[in-house]
Each structure stands twice: as C-alpha cells, then as structure tokens.
Amino acid sequence: MKKIYLFGVLAALMLAGCSGAKTTESTSASAETSKTASESSEAVKTDSKNTFTVGFDQDFPPMGFVGDDGQFTGFDLEVAAEVAKRMGKEIKYQPIAWDAKDMELSSGTIDCIWNGFSIQGREDKYTWSKPYMKNDQVFVVKSDSGIDSIEDLAGKKVEVQTDSSAEAALKEDPDMVKTFDSLQTVADYNTGFMDLDMGGVDAIAMDSVVANYQITKRGGNSFTVLDTPLASEEYGVGFKLGNEALRDEVQAKLDEMKADGSLKTISEKWFGKDVTTLE
DSSP, X not given: OHHHHHHHHHHHHHHHHHHHHHHHHHHHHHHHHHHHHHHHHHHHHHXXXXXXXXEXXXXXXXXXXXXXXXXXXXXXXXXXXXXXXXXXXXXXEEEOOGGGHHHHHHHTSOSXXXXXXXXXTOTTTEEEOOOOEEEEEEEEEEXXXXXXXXXXXXXXXXXXXXXXXXXXXXXXXXXXXXXXXXXXXXXXXXXXXXXXXXXXXXXXXXEHHXXXXXXXXXXXXXXXXXXXXXXXXXXOOEEETTOHXXXXXXXXXXXXXXXXXHHHHHHHHHHSSOOBOOO
C-alpha cells in the first residue's frame, strides 16, 4: 500500500511540474505576442507621425496622375510634396477611388484629399484650406461636331465623372439635363475622352483645368471647350471635418510657399503661368 501511495504522489508531482512548465511557456509566448503587437502598433503610430498621406485620383492630370515613367506626378502632388518637406514629413501618395474618398478620409487611410478638389457644394463636409486656384466646369466636344453652345447639346449624349463637381452642377440644373438625350457617368476622364473620340458620347462635362490640359496633350485641335461655363468654383485641400490642427499646419506652409515664390514656380512649370490665387 505504501508503495502504491508513493507512486501516486510522485506521478502527481511530475504532472504538476509539466503543467507548470507549459503554463510558463504559454505565459512567455503570450507576453512575447503582446510585446510584438505593441511594437507593431507603436511603429504604425510613429509612421503616421512621420508621413503626410495625400489621397488623390490618379487619372486626373495635370493635378495628380501616373506619368510616363510610371511615377505619380502632377501640380497638386508636387505642391503637396514641398509642403510635406517643410513640415519635416515624408510624402505618401495614396491613389483612391473618387467615390470612396470620404471613407478613406474618415478611416484615417489618408490625411487629406488634395487633387483638384472643389470646395463649392462641400463647404460643410470637410475642414478646408484657403482656396488656391479658380476653376470652371465646362463642356468639351469634338471640334468637328457642329456643337457650338450649350443649347446645341439638346438631344446629345453627355458624360461626366462619378461624384465629380461637374456631376453636382448638372444635378442642380435638371432643366438642362432634361434636354440631353442621356447623361451617363464614367470612372475617370481618360476614359471619357476615349468615349468622346470614338463617338460614344457627344460631350463631356468636366473641370476646365483638366480639360485644357487633356486637349493640349492630345494635339490641341481635335477637341473644343464650349465658351459658356456650367459653373465656377475654387480648389482647396480637404481635411477630415474638425482636423483644424493639420489644416493649419499645411496652410502655414502653403502661405510660406506663396511668399517665397515657390508656389508660383511650380505653377509656371505645369501651366506656363501663375494660376494660383492664394493671397
């Protein structure tokens, strides 16, 4: 009986030792996992502090687009890069689907929307920088189309980018839209110009800044901007509503660039003249 009892005690002690070892290993592994997660989280925070992430439509030349070398470029992106440099941060270009821009901003994926972003009609949805450029919404047609005025668009097929300022302007003028044969949306204006060139549509409603750039790039003779604008507006940098701290930091650097002439220099590079409106 004593032998059996001793064997039982020894077995229990051995099991307890094994269990204790496993518990120690599990606790150690858990602590290591927690430490790794903490370090990862801290790295994200640190990265966020050291980067300035700009959300933009990569098919919106000359404001932001993919250049012939495959790199992101454009007037807005070049200005943003200089602002980031002056803030002591690394610029990060984040292409976004234009109709998902609000989700990207609210989730923190991007710090701002900076890409020919029209203030009008969105005044209360974002915290804005000062307007830095004026722009019109216009109609573009083929030069040989016989369309010389907005009135000539009656019975014609018109195309516009989804969730754009031009689309918003057309929604505010339903009487005009009723005269069209149809109004259809497109994901980006590169596609819109292809549709116009191939005869799929008769006109595109879009930003004059982008329209003039596209027309010049395509030879300058195939397309025409109708004289009467659909609407007038101003471009600004849009931040998450209430993020005045970052807005003020960016605005201070833009004001510096206006004062020292570097904003003018970048504008002349892209437009041949200073088209900026900061005072």
